[in-house]
Each structure stands twice: as structure tokens, then as C-alpha cells.
Amino acid sequence: STRDTELAGHQKDAGCCDPTSTPHRFLALLFMCLLGFGSYFCYDNPGALQDVFQKELQLSSTEFTLIYSIYSWPNIVLCFVGGFLIDRVFGIRLGTIIYMLIVLVGQLIFATGGVLGHFWLMIVGRFVFGIGAESLAVAQNSYAVLWFKGKEINMVFGLQLSVARFGSTVNFWIMQPLYGYVSKSYSGYKGLGVALFLASSTCVMSLVCTLILGWMDKRAERILKRNNNPGGELAKLSDIVTFKLDFWMVSVVCVAYYVAIFPFVALGQAFFVSNFHMTPDEANTVNSIVYLISAIASPLFGFVIDKVGRNVTWVFCATISTLLAHFLLTFTHLDPYIGMSIMGLSYSMLAASLWPLVSLIVPEYQLGTAYGFCQSVQxxxxxxxxxxAGIIVDSSGGSHFWLQVFFMSFLLVSLLATCAIWAYNRKHQGNLNMSPAQRATYHTSIAMQCRHMNRRPLLGNYVQ
Structure with missing residues (x-):
């Protein structure tokens, strides 16, 4: 438009309408964060209503955990492919809209299965939901790097996690009361299905945010004449084999750390009821502490990490403190709020420091593929x-002791992988554990070397 053309020529005076201005970028960040709110809210609907699911649908712990595991199975492959499709086929805007629509459809199928009392249909819904949700997370990460790389990237990842986990926290707060209200009019599994239908409204809100963000990004691309791939390279699925050891170790941390958090929270209600003799409502409250604290602490940790750098050191500290949290919950009788608070702070610290590492390792044109692979292995x-985890609990007669030991063993693997990242980075004089000032010097040096290499043949031809 004429207005956009004027902005391109007068960006310094354009104020909040200028895509490079801080207010405009943070308005885009608001929509980036909210586009993931609905999927995270609905992801943990079963965790907040674990007792209802198992009672009304007559599920064992193993069958209940299938609701979560079926979400993950398609993304072992499709999440990687989804990231590639963002890089090569759809582009970030169309890809995000498609994935958000798949999330909404999946949640509606899941809720329909609840209303009809058909567990198999609910599993189909979660399968479809998972296809969209994890690829949506890849798109969200790509958006963050596109708008904020080299500026407030750690804080941005922290804020995205904050809003996402706030969605999970709100879910744990309101789904039990919501089901209680709905069950006055709809008994049994029908009340469960209606509550899930109401929860799907958060996905509609996220879809609206996705459309607005797509419009903002298209406008910014036109005004700024943005070129995210000046070299003209094309992303290929085979690019994954060219990634270096530090990327693979980041992927190991993605798996080993998060499997000690998400499955624990999914089964957390039963853990706190049996180990600390809480009611389901009390168990949900303490179980939501991880997400509540991360909603507050993630952007704060991101802001601090933007200022001091040293991402690998932060990942190391986060893994150690999460191991401590699991130890306190398993081997002591301290108030569970202490262990869960430590876990929430640790989770925030890791998310704000780990995910930005990928953007320091992989070129921008491969970011969708790289983030997609990380999500796939996760x-x-x-x-x-x-x-x-469900099998361990069922075979232990409802005891969670061996499950906790199981989780702690994965945290030890995460710790070893973090040490490998540090050692590899130190050996190859990389920038993963540098301060921001050191990284600026490092990138300047690399850019000068590239210019020198490009000029040498031209100079030689001139002399000849």
C-alpha cells in the first residue's frame, strides 16, 4: 500500500507502525505467544481431569497415558517434516495457519469422542491434535528467530514459554471446576465431552492470533524487503546429516530433560494423591506450580541470559537443580511445594537457555528443519x-517410587549431554557459551574472514 511505501522510506519517523520499532516487534511477540496458548491449554486437559477420565471411561493408568503418548507418536516423523515444509514449501505464515487449523480439528474430534463415550475416537482426536501442535511449536520458534535474532532472543523464547505454560496452568486451575459445573447438566462422560468442547475455544482464539500475525509478518516482509536467505540455499531433508555434534547433543538434552518433566506432570495428580495424601483439587494445584512459576520466571531468565550469555552454563545449572527437585519429592517428606517450585524455576532456566542454542548452531534457512528435528526426537x-511410565506405575501397584528413579536417570543423561556440548564448543572455539560482547566480536571476525575469502580470487584475477 501507499502507506507501507511511505514507511519504507521514513522508518525512523514511523513509530510503532515501523516493523523494526520495539513496540511493533513486541506487538508481534504478543501474537506469537498467544498462537500457542490454545494448544498448551488443551494438551493438559487430561492431566487436569485424570480422575474423571479414569472413572468415567474406566481407564487404567497405562490406558490413560496412551492419551499423551498417541499425541507424540506421529511427531516422531511429522514434526521433522513439518519443519522442512515451513522452510521449503509452505513458508512460515501459511504453515502456521495450517498447523493451527489441524490443532483445532484434533481437539474437536477429541471432545466429540468424550461426548459419545468412545475412547477410540478420543485417541484419533489426540493423534490429529498432535500432528498440528508440535509443528505449530516449530513455526513459533521460527517466527521468534525471524523477528528477534541478535536482539532479545533469549527473553523472547522465555516469554513464549511463559504464555504457553500459563495456558497449562490455567487449564489445571479451571478444568476441574468447569467439569463440576457442566456435570450438573450433563452426567458421566457426556459432561467430560462438553467440558472439552468448551476448552477448544482457546484454540479458536489462537487461530485468530495466527491470522493477525501472518498479516503483520507479510507487511513487515514487504516494507523491509526482508531476505532471510541471501545465499539462495535451499533447505533439504538431507541437511540433517550435515549438522555437527553440538546440535546432536542439544537434541539429546531436549529428549532426556523434557521426559523428566512432561510425563511427571501428566501423572502428577495421582503421585500427589498417593504420596502426600491430597485431594484431586489440591494435587492439581501443586501439580500446576511448575507451569505457573515458569510462566513468571521464563521471561526473567531470558532477559538475564540476554545480558550475560553463557547459555551452556545455564543449561547445566537447570539440569542439576531439576535433579535436586525430583530427589526432594522422592526421598524426603518436605512440603511438595518446595520441590515443585525448584522444578518450575529450573524448567524456566533451561527453556530460556537451551532453545536459542539451535539458532547459534544452524543457518537461518535450515532453522525450521533443525527445530523440527529437535521436536521429533523429543x-x-x-x-x-x-x-x-504408565506401565511402571501399574506394575508397582500404584507406587511412584521407581518411576521417580526412572525420571532421575534421564536427567543424568541430560547432564552428560550438556557436558559434551561444553567440551565440543570449547575444543572448536565456538560461541555457545560466550557473553553477548564476545559473541559480537566473534561474528564480526567471522564476517571479516568471509569477505576476505570472497575478495581474494577477484584480486588475483585483477593482477593477472
Missing amino acids: NLGLAVVTIA
Whole structure:
């Protein structure tokens, strides 16, 4: 438009309408964060209503964990492909809209299965929901790097996690009361289905935010004449084999750390009821502490990490403190709020420091593929571990002791992978554990070397 053309020529005076201005970028960030709210809210609907699911649908712990594991199974492959499709086929805007629509359809199928009392249909719905939700997370990460790389990237990842986990927290707060209200009019599994239908309204809100963000990004691309791939390289699925050891170790951390968080929260209600003799409502409250604290602490940790850098050190500290939290919950009788608060702070610290590492390792034109692979291997771990967790609880007569030991063993693997990242980065003089000032110097040096390499042949031809 004429207005956009004028902005392109007068960006310094355009104020909040200028895509490079801080107010405009943070308005885009608001929609980036909210586009994931609905999927995270609905993801943990079963966790908030675990007692209702098992009672009304007559499910064992193993069958209940299938609701979570079936979410992860398709994404072992499709999440990686979804990231590639963003890089090569759909583009970030269309890809995000498609994935958000799939999330909404999946949640509606899940709710329909609840109303009809058909567990198999609910599983189909979660399968479809999972196809969209994890690819949507890849798109969300790609948007963050596109708008904020080199500026407030750690804080942005923290804020995205904050809003997402706030969605999970709100779910744990309101789904039990919502079901209680709905069950006055609809008894049994029908009340469960109606409550799930009401929860799907959060996905509609996220879809609206996705459309608005797509419009803002298209406008910014036109005004700024943005070129995210000046070299003209095309992303290929085979690019994954060219990624270096530090990327693979980041992927290991993605699996080993998160399988000690998400399956624990999914089965957390039963854990706190049996180990600390709480009611389901009390168990949900303490179970939601991880997400509540991360909603507050993630952007704060991101802001601090933007200022001090040293991402690998932060990942190491987060893993150690999460191990401590699980130890306190398993081997002591301290108030569970203490262990869960430590876990929430640790989770926030890791998310704000780990995910930005990918953008420091992989070129921008491969980011969708890289983030998609990280999500894929994470979902492989979650799919297997969630089923294993249910089997461990059932075979232990409802005891969670060996399950906690199981989770802590994965945190030790995460710790070893973090040490490998640090050692590899130190050996190759990488920038993963540098301060921001050191990274700026590092990138300037790399850019000068590239210019020098490009000029040498031209100079030689001139002399000849």
C-alpha cells in the first residue's frame, strides 16, 4: 500500500507502525505467544481431569497415558517434516495457519469422542491434535528467530514459554471446576465431552492470533524487503546429516530433560494423591506450580541470559537443580511445594537457555528443519517414556517410587549431554557459551574472514 511505501522510506519517523520499532516487534511477540496458548491449554486437559477420565471411561493408568503418548507418536516423523515444509514449501505464515487449523480439528474430534463415550475416537482426536501442535511449536520458534535474532532472543523464547505454560496452568486451575459445573447438566462422560468442547475455544482464539500475525509478518516482509536467505540455499531433508555434534547433543538434552518433566506432570495428580495424601483439587494445584512459576520466571531468565550469555552454563545449572527437585519429592517428606517450585524455576532456566542454542548452531534457512528435528526426537522420547511410565506405575501397584528413579536417570543423561556440548564448543572455539560482547566480536571476525575469502580470487584475477 501507499502507506507501507511511505514507511519504507521514513522508518525512523514511523513509530510503532515501523516493523523494526520495539513496540511493533513486541506487538508481534504478543501474537506469537498467544498462537500457542490454545494448544498448551488443551494438551493438559487430561492431566487436569485424570480422575474423571479414569472413572468415567474406566481407564487404567497405562490406558490413560496412551492419551499423551498417541499425541507424540506421529511427531516422531511429522514434526521433522513439518519443519522442512515451513522452510521449503509452505513458508512460515501459511504453515502456521495450517498447523493451527489441524490443532483445532484434533481437539474437536477429541471432545466429540468424550461426548459419545468412545475412547477410540478420543485417541484419533489426540493423534490429529498432535500432528498440528508440535509443528505449530516449530513455526513459533521460527517466527521468534525471524523477528528477534541478535536482539532479545533469549527473553523472547522465555516469554513464549511463559504464555504457553500459563495456558497449562490455567487449564489445571479451571478444568476441574468447569467439569463440576457442566456435570450438573450433563452426567458421566457426556459432561467430560462438553467440558472439552468448551476448552477448544482457546484454540479458536489462537487461530485468530495466527491470522493477525501472518498479516503483520507479510507487511513487515514487504516494507523491509526482508531476505532471510541471501545465499539462495535451499533447505533439504538431507541437511540433517550435515549438522555437527553440538546440535546432536542439544537434541539429546531436549529428549532426556523434557521426559523428566512432561510425563511427571501428566501423572502428577495421582503421585500427589498417593504420596502426600491430597485431594484431586489440591494435587492439581501443586501439580500446576511448575507451569505457573515458569510462566513468571521464563521471561526473567531470558532477559538475564540476554545480558550475560553463557547459555551452556545455564543449561547445566537447570539440569542439576531439576535433579535436586525430583530427589526432594522422592526421598524426603518436605512440603511438595518446595520441590515443585525448584522444578518450575529450573524448567524456566533451561527453556530460556537451551532453545536459542539451535539458532547459534544452524543457518537461518535450515532453522525450521533443525527445530523440527529437535521436536521429533523429543516426541519419540515422550511417546516411549509416557507409556513406560504408565506401565511402571501399574506394575508397582500404584507406587511412584521407581518411576521417580526412572525420571532421575534421564536427567543424568541430560547432564552428560550438556557436558559434551561444553567440551565440543570449547575444543572448536565456538560461541555457545560466550557473553553477548564476545559473541559480537566473534561474528564480526567471522564476517571479516568471509569477505576476505570472497575478495581474494577477484584480486588475483585483477593482477593477472
